[in-house]
Amino acid sequence: MFSKACEYGIKATIFIALKSYQGIRVSLKDIAGEINSPEAFTAKILQKLAKNNIINSTKGAAGGFDIEKNKIAEIQLAKIVDAIDGDSIYNGCGLGLSICDELHPCPVHDKFKAVRDELKKMLESTNLEELALGIKSGTSYLKI
Amino acid sequence: MFSKACEYGIKATIFIALKSYQGIRVSLKDIAGEINSPEAFTAKILQKLAKNNIINSTKGAAGGFDIEKNKIAEIQLAKIVDAIDGDSIYNGCGLGLSICDELHPCPVHDKFKAVRDELKKMLESTNLEELALGIKSGTSYLKI
DNA sequence: ATTAATTCGGACAATTTTATCTTATTTGTT
DNA sequence: AACAAATAAGATAAAATTGTCCGAATTAAT
Numbered sequence: 001m002f003s004k005a006c007e008y009g010i011k012a013t014i015f016i017a018l019k020s021y022q023g024i025r026v027s028l029k030d031i032a033g034e035i036n037s038p039e040a041f042t043a044k045i046l047q048k049l050a051k052n053n054i055i056n057s058t059k060g061a062a063g064g065f066d067i068e069k070n071k072i073a074e075i076q077l078a079k080i081v082d083a084i085d086g087d088s089i090y091n092g093c094g095l096g097l098s099i100c101d102e103l104h105p106c107p108v109h110d111k112f113k114a115v116r117d118e119l120k121k122m123l124e125s126t127n128l129e130e131l132a133l134g135i136k137s138g139t140s141y142l143k144i
Numbered sequence: 145m146f147s148k149a150c151e152y153g154i155k156a157t158i159f160i161a162l163k164s165y166q167g168i169r170v171s172l173k174d175i176a177g178e179i180n181s182p183e184a185f186t187a188k189i190l191q192k193l194a195k196n197n198i199i200n201s202t203k204g205a206a207g208g209f210d211i212e213k214n215k216i217a218e219i220q221l222a223k224i225v226d227a228i229d230g231d232s233i234y235n236g237c238g239l240g241l242s243i244c245d246e247l248h249p250c251p252v253h254d255k256f257k258a259v260r261d262e263l264k265k266m267l268e269s270t271n272l273e274e275l276a277l278g279i280k281s282g283t284s285y286l287k288i
Numbered sequence: 289a290t291t292a293a294t295t296c297g298g299a300c301a302a303t304t305t306t307a308t309c310t311t312a313t314t315t316g317t318t
Numbered sequence: 319a320a321c322a323a324a325t326a327a328g329a330t331a332a333a334a335t336t337g338t339c340c341g342a343a344t345t346a347a348t
Contacts, residue, residue: 001145001233001260004336007240014251027294041337047296060345061293077252089145096151099288107158107275107284108221111266116145119259131251140251144243148306171324185307191326204315205323 006084009045011035011142013080016055016065017072017132025064036143045084052083072132078123090120150228153189155179155286157224160199160209161216161276169208180287189228196227216276222267234264 002010015034019026028046032039046065050057054075055065067075081089093100094112101109134140146154159178163170172190176183190209194201198219199209211219225233237244238256245253278284 001236001238001256004240007238010252011239029294038337040339043295044297044337050295057295058345059295059343061291062346063294063344065295092145094145094151095155096148097285097288104288105284107278107286108154108270109284111270112145115259115263115266118262122255122259126252126255134251140249140253141241142251144241144248173324182307184309187325188307188327194325201325202315203313203325205321206316207314207324209325 002081002089003085005041005045006081008035008037008042009049009084010077010080011037012042012046012065013049013055013067013075013128014131014135015142017067017075017128018135020066020069020072021132021136025058025062025066027064031065034142049080049083052079054079054083067128073127073129075128076124077126077128077131078120081123090116090123146225146233147229149185149189150225152179152181152186153193153228154221154224155181156186156190156209157193157199157211157219157272158275158279159286161211161219161272162279164210164213164216165276165280169202169206169210171208175209178286193224193227196223198224198227211272217271217273219272220268221270221272221275222264225267234260234267 012031012035015031016026026034028039028043031037031046032042035042046055046057049055050065055067057063057065081087093106094108094116095106097106100106131140135142156175156179159175160170170178172183172187175181175190176186179186190199190201193199194209199211201207201209225231237250238252238260239250241250244250275284279286
């Protein structure tokens, strides 16, 4: 459904949010260890997230990544997905047509639209706070 | 959402179904031209569909691909997707965890489950006949 | 100032997906 | 039987995605 990069990006952001609530800035190494992802590849993804103003990155010793506490509840999953994979998942044509709309629909246009709209709605209505909370309370997990 | 191979596969199968209703067996060249796909790559996909008993392939002069008329309404989108992309789209974990279930869910497990279940339901309830009909009646299109 | 711990950025490498080419095989037609 | 028109199958190539490495830049601590 999503690219590997996007999967890592979502997990990383959740972990950073969780630690940010505790006032802790986390390093790349911590993140990669926690979400079980390749370090250097994760670094690239974090850079992208930082450039999209989803996370803060701080260079130097004692540097790392964090998110302002009061921003966490305002960051939707859609924003993360958009930063990494773009919006083609819920906007592009299901069969890859470059033009596909009500006037010139692909054979599955309507059927896909329903599913994609629900996906979009879900991504837009899910925020980082609730996801981080799930990890904190031990009802969900970031690895294995 | 789906791989390019799967997109081509779906479009090809719809076109083959449409022609099969008219008693016409279509060649690889016709198919690739109609759905605007690379010929040799499309050939590989058709082979896979044939091996999965979704389409028939006939070798030799006057050969090509077709589907028994009475099978067309029985072939669901899910069957085509499954043959080409497998079932990971609606069965795998949204964040790529190898184990992700009610007992050990990823942070987005429940939210994704809803969307994926709808996708699955849609794929399983959509059959080739209705898709081919859309093309036939000119209400949907296979290219551009 | 020096050092150590970090992220950044660019180059590179491996893997997967997509696409192509070439040769074999099959089959209808002459 | 020979030929032409197809698909099958394997090898190869190109492109995209995923993953790695290394030197540069930044910053806190000593």
